[in-house]
Amino acid sequence: MLRYLAGRLGQSCILLLLVSLIGYCVLLLAPGGPMSQFALTPGISKAELDRIAEQMGLNRPIIVQYADWLWHLLQGQWGTSFRDGRPVLTIIFEHLPATLLLMGTATAISISLGVWIGIRGAVRRYSLFDYAATVGAMIALSVPTFWFGLVAIYIFSLKLGWFPAGNMYTIGNGSPADYLWHLVLPAFVLAFVDVAIWSRYMRTATLDVINQDFVRTAHAKGLSRRRVLFKHVVGNALLPMITLAGMQLPVLLSGALVTETVFTWPGMGRLFLDSLGYSDYPVIMGLLMFSAVLVLIGSLLADLLSAFIDPRIRLA
Amino acid sequence: MSSAVSPTLAPPERWWRSRTVRRFCRHRLAMFGVAMIVLLTLACVFGPYLLPYDELFIDLRARFAPPLTGWHFFGTDPLGRDLAARLFNAGRISLLVGFFAMLMSTMIGTFIGVLAGYYGGKIGAVLMRITDAFLSFPSIFLLLALAAFIKPSPFTITAIIAVTSWMEVARIVSAEVRSLRERDFIQAARMLGLSNRWIMFRELLPNAIGPIIVAATLTVARAILLEAYVSFLGYGIQPPLPSWGNMLNGAQQYLGSAPWLAIVPGVAITLAVTSFNFIGDGLRDALDARSDLS
Numbered sequence: 019m020l021r022y023l024a025g026r027l028g029q030s031c032i033l034l035l036l037v038s039l040i041g042y043c044v045l046l047l048a049p050g051g052p053m054s055q056f057a058l059t060p061g062i063s064k065a066e067l068d069r070i071a072e073q074m075g076l077n078r079p080i081i082v083q084y085a086d087w088l089w090h091l092l093q094g095q096w097g098t099s100f101r102d103g104r105p106v107l108t109i110i111f112e113h114l115p116a117t118l119l120l121m122g123t124a125t126a127i128s129i130s131l132g133v134w135i136g137i138r139g140a141v142r143r144y145s146l147f148d149y150a151a152t153v154g155a156m157i158a159l160s161v162p163t164f165w166f167g168l169v170a171i172y173i174f175s176l177k178l179g180w181f182p183a184g185n186m187y188t189i190g191n192g193s194p195a196d197y198l199w200h201l202v203l204p205a206f207v208l209a210f211v212d213v214a215i216w217s218r219y220m221r222t223a224t225l226d227v228i229n230q231d232f233v234r235t236a237h238a239k240g241l242s243r244r245r246v247l248f249k250h251v252v253g254n255a256l257l258p259m260i261t262l263a264g265m266q267l268p269v270l271l272s273g274a275l276v277t278e279t280v281f282t283w284p285g286m287g288r289l290f291l292d293s294l295g296y297s298d299y300p301v302i303m304g305l306l307m308f309s310a311v312l313v314l315i316g317s318l319l320a321d322l323l324s325a326f327i328d329p330r331i332r333l334a
Numbered sequence: 335m336s337s338a339v340s341p342t343l344a345p346p347e348r349w350w351r352s353r354t355v356r357r358f359c360r361h362r363l364a365m366f367g368v369a370m371i372v373l374l375t376l377a378c379v380f381g382p383y384l385l386p387y388d389e390l391f392i393d394l395r396a397r398f399a400p401p402l403t404g405w406h407f408f409g410t411d412p413l414g415r416d417l418a419a420r421l422f423n424a425g426r427i428s429l430l431v432g433f434f435a436m437l438m439s440t441m442i443g444t445f446i447g448v449l450a451g452y453y454g455g456k457i458g459a460v461l462m463r464i465t466d467a468f469l470s471f472p473s474i475f476l477l478l479a480l481a482a483f484i485k486p487s488p489f490t491i492t493a494i495i496a497v498t499s500w501m502e503v504a505r506i507v508s509a510e511v512r513s514l515r516e517r518d519f520i521q522a523a524r525m526l527g528l529s530n531r532w533i534m535f536r537e538l539l540p541n542a543i544g545p546i547i548v549a550a551t552l553t554v555a556r557a558i559l560l561e562a563y564v565s566f567l568g569y570g571i572q573p574p575l576p577s578w579g580n581m582l583n584g585a586q587q588y589l590g591s592a593p594w595l596a597i598v599p600g601v602a603i604t605l606a607v608t609s610f611n612f613i614g615d616g617l618r619d620a621l622d623a624r625s626d627l628s
Contacts, residue, residue, distance in 0.1 A: 036467035045479060153363065156615065160555065160607035162562050165600035168586060176590045272474035276563060280586070290475060291567065294482040302479055310470045 026321065030314050037310045038091070042084050045303055091307070097300035101293070106304035109289065117285030119197075121274050123205040125263075128212035133259070135213070136220025137252060140228060151221075155214035163273055167207045167280035174203060184282040204281040208273050212266065219262050223255040257328050264320025268313045357620040364616020367609035374606055378429060381422035388419060401594050408598045411581075412588065417598055424576035425602060428558055431492050431577070432606075435557035438496035440503050440550045447507025448534050448542075452515060462508060465501045473498050477560060481569040491570050495557050503549045510542040544621040551614035555607045562603050578603045 071077045078086075090097070096106040139148040175183040181203045227233060228251055236246045275287030282288070286305060293301040358364060385407075392413045401409040401417075408417035450461035468476075480494045514520065515538070523533050558578075564570035565579025573580055578599045585596035 033463060033467055033470060036463055037470050040464075040467055041471070041476075044476065045483070156363070156611050157604070157608050160559075160611050161604050162559055162566075162600065162607075164563060164566055165582060165596070165603065168582070168589060168596045169600065172589050172593050172596070268470065268472045271472035275472065275474050275478075279567060290478070294478060294569070297483075306471060306475055306479060309472050309475055313470045313472070 022325075023322070026318060030318055034311065034314060037314075038088060038307060039084065041303065041306045041310070042087065043080075045299065045306075046080060046083070096304045096307075099293075099301050100298045101296050101301070106300050109301060110286065110304055110308050113284065113286045113289045116283060117271075117274055117278070117287065119201070120204055120208060120277065120283060120285060121270055123201055124208035124212065124274075125270065127205060127209040128216050129259075129263075131209070132213045132216025133220050133252075133256070135217035137224050137247070137255070139217065139221045140224035141247065143225070148221075151217060155218050158210055158214035161210070163207065163211060163276045164280050166210060167204070167277055170203050170207050171280070184280075185284075204277050204283055207280075208270075208277045211273060212270065215266065215269075216259070216262070219259065220255065223258050224251060227251050227254045257324060260320050260324040260327070264317040267316040268309075271309055271313070354620045358616050361616035361619055363612040364620075367612030367616065370605055370609040371613070374425060374602070374609070375429065378422045378425035381425075382419055385416065385419045385422070387416035400592075401598075409592070409594045411595060412584065412592075417594070420576045420581060421578075421598060421602055424578050424581055424599065425606075427488060427571055427575060428561055428578040428603070429606065431488055431495070431561045431571070432554045432558035432610075435492045435495040435499070435561070436550050436554040438493065439500040439553055439557070440546065442496060443500035443503025443549075444507050444539070444546060446500070447504040448511055448539060450504070451508035451511025452530070452534050452538060454512065454515075458508070462505075465504045468498070469501050471498075474560070474563060477564060478567065478569060481564050486570060486572050488571060488575070491561060491564065495560050495564075499553060499556055499560070503546065503553065506545045506549050507542055510545055511538050514538055514541055548614055548618045548621065551610055551617055555610035555614065558603065558607050558610070578606075 068077070076083070087097075094107065096110075098105055099109060135151050139145075139151045142148055171183045174181050182200050185200060233246060233250055236250045237243075241249075274285065275290060277283065278285045278287035279291055286309070290302065290305050292298075293305070392415055401407065408421060411417055411420065446461050446465065450458040450465075477494060477498045480497070481491065484490050484494065511534075520533060520537060523537050528537070561570055561577065562579035562582070565577045566582045568580070568583055571577035571580050573583075581599040582596060585592075585599070588595050
């Protein structure tokens, strides 16, 4: 177990190094680069630009810059925002809870709905329900999240007036009920695509388990259908879902970014877009790295958890 | 020569009567997808010539006309431009971006996947770790970061989408090639002394083409979605050039007064993406020889 853990951690570290290299190169080598925003200042001279570049260390070879940046990163110094001079990590941690709240709620919705639809579809295979779920999932996977958000706002806030069209809380209120009220629409919009994915995978996993010998044995023992389904089938079918949850994390984060922009949700996605608007390199870089770290930790946890729950998975 | 030596040989099967094609044609959703894509493509290619309005013609007296006002089938936008004309012209851009992004990303992914799968060992490990690293970024973050700093044009958007969506194909191809690598016909090719390049691209690649085609079809759908996201946020295709995504860009602020501005392009995107997903699903079923058994 420990050896496996060490190996997995080592792998993640190598991956993180690659991620940082790719992220750094992508941003630094993009035409314009970090200096472009200073070059826009009217009347700025070449000498002044050179001085800024030297001050910020941007005139050094790229490898040196990267090593320097990485070294500071490892020490927890993620730089300061170009916009307001505050530390990048502080800013990110301010926006993290909102995103986690949105993602957590959406995941809870999508797992419960998706698992239910998947099991029902597998048990009543080729029924009307199964067919409708299959086609429905394909369409759900094709609807652009942001457009679905717009349609939801149009129907549920503008026409019916049931839910607010944006923001996380009413200014001056901020009670848990108020948060919840603001959370409903964005969480369901974000969960929409995930329900489709979960139900598809759950259907396949359930079908795999249903045809196995131990399920037939359970039936032969005279157990009730309900008992076989919930005790023997669902438990086993849920195992691969843990890995899926880890794999879905980047998709979920991407979705959260898009949902946040439509619903003016003050999370990391909103921060990312604002920082893009200001060419705020340190924050953009920090968010890229931070989200990659989140994703890697997520997949590592998913692997460990499924190994912990399922004794058949050998840790080697 | 073949007819003289073996006159009893059955005539070669015509490709359009092969089992794969027949299976694909039986797939109702896939057929729906093909029909929709053909219709959408025809509408985008010929539609602008048939409509009485130019997509850039501004008519301030006809601002915010709802659908079916006069000859404005889908209504007009805040500048009084005809939405139908804009939709079809935008479709040209969006579909082209989707198609070429697919072509580029499939080529990148296939190349990396074949190399990684064929050589395995250190080269394979390095290539696949790079693929994993790209997969660790939420794709939309990477895409937006690139799009925000590179001067946007249809070509750069296409390239940026391709650069951030080749990983699935690379994984599929490398797994496929790894399973084919030890087969007899590859051993035979090695013994014949064929070059590595020949074996990779003339022997292995044609045998892995099925999963590549499926992945490529699904990539078109993804690319159309990604272009729409990026353009919606204002970092993609720039006006006055219309695209389905940037038509939605201003739609949010008029959602209450002119909802058709959001609905019309959104439906077009959804239709196109759904159709490509249906086609991909049909192809997967058709190319999978085992699907006859179930």
